[in-house]
Amino acid sequence: MLTFCVLVLATANYAFSSRVSDANAFVDTIFKEKGPPLVRESRQLYPYARIGDFSFKLHKDRFTRDLMVNMTHGKVRGLDDALQREGDCRAPFFRGGLSVIVCNLTMRGLNIAFTSLVTRDPQFTNWKNIWVSVDVTDSIVHLEAKAPVGEGYGEVRAFVIKDMQLDVTYDSNLSLNPGNSEKFKEEISAKVKEELRKIFTQYVSLVRQVFRSIRVR
Incomplete structure (x- = not known):
């Protein structure tokens, strides 16, 4: 379960009322209309963001040798429209002189692809090339947006990723017993x-721009 908390002091050309439909429309404007084009303009995030190369070892057991794994060419795709509203937002309410909306978002369609080199050869001369794919399968994003009553400007205050569930799949040319398969997936997921x-x-820096581009009145 991926939870991210976005605490936003935001102002924008948008009217906050106490209706759920207004909160829904505001969040949809951010994540469906305004956010995706900004992400697509970012060379760091689109068409993919990069994950640097990394390595790990699966230690030998009674039946197998050590397996050395080099993960390369990690590409994260789908960041432009990864976040969407999940159900209805709460009705906006007032707290400390600010208008507040609280909404759950979900992350969909995010995929990470790797090319992996693996070997059990103690001399490291015989490497096998395999593919590895990782999908974000379950996520809940908690969004809280705060705006001054009346006109003003705001900013993103916090963006905290607590957890996420990933599904790791790999090339059938890599043969692992159940225990090693689980360890392989755990290393990659972490x-x-x-x-x-x-x-x-980096994504949060673009969210800041989005909230500053819409005016709440």
Whole structure:
């Protein structure tokens, strides 16, 4: 389960009322209309963001030798329209002189593709080339947006990724027993989660621009 909390002090040309439909429309404007074009203009995020090469070892057991794994050419695709509203937002409410909307988002369509080199050869002379694919399968994004009552400008205050569920698949040319298969997937999942947090730091900078481009009155 991926949870990200976005605490936003935002202002924008948009009217906040107490209706759920207004909150829904505001969030859809951000993540369906305004956000995707900005991501597509970013060379760091589109058509893909990069994950740097990394390596790990699966240690030998009674039946197999150590497996050395080099993960290369990691490409994260789908960042432009990865975030969408999940169900209805809460009705906007007032707190501390600010208008607040709270909404759940979900992440869909995000894929990370790798080329991997693997070997059990202790001399490291015989490497096998395989593909590895990672999909974000389950995510909940908690969005909280705050806007001054009346006109003003705001900013993104926090963007925290707590967890995410990933589905790792790999080339049938790589034969692993169930235990090693699980360890293989765990190593890759841990690294992908770490790198996605870094990538979404760049994404947040674009979200800031979006919130500053829409005026709440």
